[in-house]
Amino acid sequence: xxxxxxxxxxxxxxxxxxxxxxxxxxxxxxxxxxxxxxxxxxxxxxxxxxxxxxxxxxxxxxxxxxxxxxxxxxxxxxxxxxxxxxxxxxxxxxxxxxxxxxxxxxxxxxxxxxxxxxxxxxxxxxxxxxxxxxxxxxxxxxxxxxxxxxxxxxxxxxxxxxxxxxxxxxxxxxxxxxxxxxxxxxxxxxxxxxxxxxxxxxxxxxxxxxxxxxxxxxxxxxxxxxxxxxxxxxxxxxxxxxxxxxxxxxxxxxxxxxxxxxxxxxxxxxxxxxxxxxxxxxxxxxxxxxxxxxxxxxxxxxxxxxxxxxxxxxxxxxxxxxxxxxxxxxxxxxxxxxxxxxxxxxxxxxxxxxxxxxxxxxxxxxxxxxxxxxxxxxxxxxxxxxxxxxxxxxxxxxxxxxxxxxxxxxxxxxxxxxxxxxxxxxxxxxxxxxxxxxxxxxxxxxxxxxxxxxxxxxxxxxxxxxxxxxxxxxxxxxxxxxxxxxxxxxxxxxxxxxxxxxxxxxxxxxxxxxxxxxxxxxxxxxxxxxxxxxxxxxxxxxxxxxxxxxxxxxxxxxxxxxxxxxxxxxxxxx
Numbered sequence: 001x002x003x004x005x006x007x008x009x010x011x012x013x014x015x016x017x018x019x020x021x022x023x024x025x026x027x028x029x030x031x032x033x034x035x036x037x038x039x040x041x042x043x044x045x046x047x048x049x050x051x052x053x054x055x056x057x058x059x060x061x062x063x064x065x066x067x068x069x070x071x072x073x074x075x076x077x078x079x080x081x082x083x084x085x086x087x088x089x090x091x092x093x094x095x096x097x098x099x100x101x102x103x104x105x106x107x108x109x110x111x112x113x114x115x116x117x118x119x120x121x122x123x124x125x126x127x128x129x130x131x132x133x134x135x136x137x138x139x140x141x142x143x144x145x146x147x148x149x150x151x152x153x154x155x156x157x158x159x160x161x162x163x164x165x166x167x168x169x170x171x172x173x174x175x176x177x178x179x180x181x182x183x184x185x186x187x188x189x190x191x192x193x194x195x196x197x198x199x200x201x202x203x204x205x206x207x208x209x210x211x212x213x214x215x216x217x218x219x220x221x222x223x224x225x226x227x228x229x230x231x232x233x234x235x236x237x238x239x240x241x242x243x244x245x246x247x248x249x250x251x252x253x254x255x256x257x258x259x260x261x262x263x264x265x266x267x268x269x270x271x272x273x274x275x276x277x278x279x280x281x282x283x284x285x286x287x288x289x290x291x292x293x294x295x296x297x298x299x300x301x302x303x304x305x306x307x308x309x310x311x312x313x314x315x316x317x318x319x320x321x322x323x324x325x326x327x328x329x330x331x332x333x334x335x336x337x338x339x340x341x342x343x344x345x346x347x348x349x350x351x352x353x354x355x356x357x358x359x360x361x362x363x364x365x366x367x368x369x370x371x372x373x374x375x376x377x378x379x380x381x382x383x384x385x386x387x388x389x390x391x392x393x394x395x396x397x398x399x400x401x402x403x404x405x406x407x408x409x410x411x412x413x414x415x416x417x418x419x420x421x422x423x424x425x426x427x428x429x430x431x432x433x434x435x436x437x438x439x440x441x442x443x444x445x446x447x448x449x450x451x452x453x454x455x456x457x458x459x460x461x462x463x464x465x466x467x468x469x470x471x472x473x474x475x476x477x478x479x480x481x482x483x484x485x486x487x488x489x490x491x492x493x494x495x496x497x498x499x500x501x502x503x504x505x506x507x508x509x510x511x512x513x514x515x516x517x518x519x520x521x522x523x524x525x526x527x528x529x530x531x532x533x534x535x536x537x538x539x540x541x542x543x544x545x546x547x548x549x550x551x552x553x554x555x556x557x558x559x560x561x562x563x564x565x566x567x568x569x570x571x572x573x574x
Contacts, residue, residue, distance in 0.1 A: 002449025005075035005432060006401065006425060007033040012068045014115075016443035018078035021104035023070070025508045025531050026288050027077035030432045032400035034408070035290045036072055038376070042176035044070050046183030054188060055126025056087055060117065073447045075432035079103075081440075085112050087191060090123045092131065094198050101201070102194045102528045109440065127195075134192045134358065135350040141192070141361040143185035147368035150182050158375035161382045165412045168379050173405060175376050182372050186365040193358035194529055199351040201528075203336040206344070211565065212336060214474040216352065217528065217537060218329030223360050224367040225531060226538035228280050229512045232302070235276055236309035238269045245269045249310065253303040277302070282374040283367075285490050285510040290377050291400035293491070295510075297381065301491045305513030312498040312517040325540045328477050359534065367509075383412060390415030393422040401425040461552040464571050470553060473526070474567040475543030476536040480520035481572065486556040490514060494556065501560055505551050507532045515539050520562035522569055524550050536564075544569055 011018060031040065044067040051057035061083070062068050071078040084103065085096035096112035159167045197217065204212035239245050244265040248256055257273075260266040281296030295302040333352055340348055384396035392415030393399065401422055402408045411418040428450065435453040464470060482501040487494045490510045496502060502518040504511060506525050512535050515521055519541070523532045526545025536543035542564030550569065554560060561570040 002451055003428070004447065004449045005030070005072070006428070007031075007036045007072055007403075008074065008447055009067055009072045011071065011073065011441070011443040011447070012062070012064060012080075013443040014063070015068060015080050015082040017080070017082040017110055018071050018073065018441050019081045019104060019109060020076065020078060020437060020439050021081070021109075021525065022527065022530065023077045023079045024525060025506050027286065028506065028508070029286050029289065030075045030429050031072055031077050032289065032291055032429075034380070034400035034402060034404045035288070037404050038172070038175045038290060039179055039288065039373070040070055040072065040077070041067055042180035043183040044068070046180040046185075047187045049180070050184045050187035050191070053184075054130045054191065055123050056090060056191070058117070058120045058123050061086070073441050074437050074453060075429075075450075076437040078441060081109055086118060087194070089114075089118045090120055090127055091195050091198070092124055092128045093202065094195065098198045098201060099194070102197055104527050110442075130192070131195055134196055135347065135354055137354055137357055140357055140364065141189055143189050144361050144364035144368065147182050147185045147365045148371075150178065151368045151372040154178050154372050155375045158379060161378065165383060165386060168383055169409060169412065172376065172379050172383070172408075179369070179372060182365070182369045186362070186369050189358060189361035189365045190529070193355070193362045196351050196355055196358050197528060199347055200355065203340060203344070203348045203351075204332070207336040207339045209335070211474055212332045213528065214533075214565070215325075215328040215332035215477055216336070217355065217359075217533075218325055223534060223538045224363040225509045225512050225535050228283060228509060229516045229535070229539065231276055231280065232306060232513045233309055233516055235269070235272045236306045236312070238272055239306060239310040242266070242269060246310065249303075249307050253300045253307055256303055257299060273299075273302075273306075282371045282377075283509050285508065287370050287373065287508065287510065289400075290373060290380050291384075291397045292377075294374075294377065296374070297377070298491075301510065302513075304491055304493055308493045308496050308517050309513060324478065325476065325537055362529075363534065383408070387411055387415045387418075392416060392418050393426070395426070398422050398426045401429060461549045463555045464553040466571050466573055468553075468571045470547050470550060470569040470571075472522075472544045472547035472550070472567040472569070474565055475521070475523075475526060475533040475545040476541060477565040478520075478540075478542035479561065479563050479565075480542045481559065481561045482519040484522075484554045484556060484558040484560050485518075486551050486554060487514065488551065501562055503550055503554050504532075506530075507535070515541055520544075520564065522547050522550050522554070522560075522562055524548065 047069050069080050069083055085099050088094045088096040088099040100109060159171055200216040201213045204210050239249055248259050260270055277296055284292060284294035284301055286292045337345060381396055384399035387399050388396050392411055402411055431450050482499050484503050485494055485496045485500040486503045493514055496514060498517040499519050501520045502514055503522045506523050508531055515535055521532055521536050521541055521543045523545050526532045532543060532545055542562050544562050544564055544567045547569055558574055559572040561572055
């Protein structure tokens with residue numbers, strides 16, 4: 001008998017194909033029952049509401065209230081590729097392949113199979129209005145400000161952390177209701193950006209060079225995911241310019257803040273770092289997971305990035321690196337325009353003008369949704385700490401293995417009675433964390449239990465020989481050479497130094513500061529709307545994505561060349 005994850009869902013046979021593509025950036029680790037109930041289920045509702053407003057969702061598309069677009073299978077989060085392709089079917093001028101390229105970009109997915117009801121004239125007409133409206137905006141979409149307002153209101157409502165467990169629990173359990181609306185905003189901006197980006201892709205194809213879409217996306221400035229790096233760069237320069245503080249960094253980041261408390265010359269750095277945490281402390285690796293580490297609750301993560309950045313030279317200042325990217329965009333526009341008819345030329349120009357608003361809107365609504373997580377996470381860790389004190393477990397993050405509505409209240413009342421349950425689930429989580437989830441899963445295959453996943457033996461990939469060219473997809477144009485630094489955790493930079501090439505499995509905003517000292521970035525997976533591409537464009541760093549097995553095939557320390565325009569990595573010497 002198979003042992004399944006605590007909160008596995010069921011696949012809707014009408015929409016059978018599910019993928020780890022894209023969601024691997026959002027939920028790279030095993031998804032806890034607490035986050036599934038408090039954030040993923042309401043995110044599904046917000047997603048459906050967004051699609052309904054945009055005209056994508058037809059009344060009979062989703063017959064169940066159980067999450068379908070965002071699935072939890074085999075312990076990991078999946079996106080429903082079958083249903084998301086409907087955006088391409090129903091959006092005027094788009095197609096399922098365009099959605100694959102924009103959102104997933106890798107994995108050789110099963111081909112789209114048309115079904116009765118996929119095409120919907122009513123939906124297409126409403127989506128046409130959505131697109132025309134999207135092309136007419138003059139500033140950031142209002143969804144960003146609305147999400148900020150919601151995050152501020154939720155933060156203001158948070159009880160004092162000294163409040164009773166009942167009051168804190170009530171606050172925690174109210175989260176699904178408020179989070180759904182913030183996630184709706186994020187999905188509207190995300191898919192509008194994808195559709196507008198599709199118009200740029202169509203233009204590049206019409207010009208006979210689909211790769212031009214990489215340059216057309218350009219660098220738009222003030223993208224939230226890049227702003228973290230820019231502000232962290234300011235803090236890192238304070239370290240570099242202060243030998244006393246730099247000496248403390250030389251001793252390591254563990255215990256660094258405590259040591260600096262007694263260093264009078266560190267006042268400017270401490271003030272700047274505290275301001276950074278106040279503004280950006282809600283971010284961190286796997287930061288959609290409520291029980292995750294963040295820059296606020298684990299500041300060593302931010303200090304590790306600053307430690308790498310302080311070694312960089314002034315010519316790595318982000319604003320100085322975007323001029324080339326902006327020129328490439330202008331050149332790409334000039335190449336495309338002669339190949340378009342009058343109507344397409346008008347829409348293409350509009351798409352070029354508004355793409356930056358929608359990109360920034362996408363990242364802005366994402367940032368505000370995670371900002372809303374901050375007070376929720378603070379309350380969670382307070383309650384979890386009380387359970388730890390009561391003998392329920394040793395690690396407060398393990399409390400997220402309980403159902404927040406049924407089991408958490410009982411555990412708060414009698415923590416020690418739940419110690420064996422939490423321990424057993426933590427052991428099961430560790431088993432799921434040690435396996436590689438299937439990239440695709442569908443309704444024709446039973447959701448695997450841990451025994452089936454452990455039985456899948458994947459042969460380690462051999463290191464690429466000198467002279468080998470690894471092929472992926474273009475992320476950001478440019479060519480750079482440097483020593484490969486294979487980094488698997490943003491909290492452990494593996495000695496990344498200025499001029500090195502960052503090689504990572506995938507990236508989320510917690511990785512962004514590590515981009516700054518890097519000469520280039522290479523990731524195993526990625527697509528046009530993925531984090532690595534957006535940030536590399538904003539920082540002007542050559543980037544290659546979808547380089548399959550890059551973190552295994554590239555040896556740490558290899559001298560490599562990254563051609564961001566071609567999406568290739570060449571092993572120069574070992």
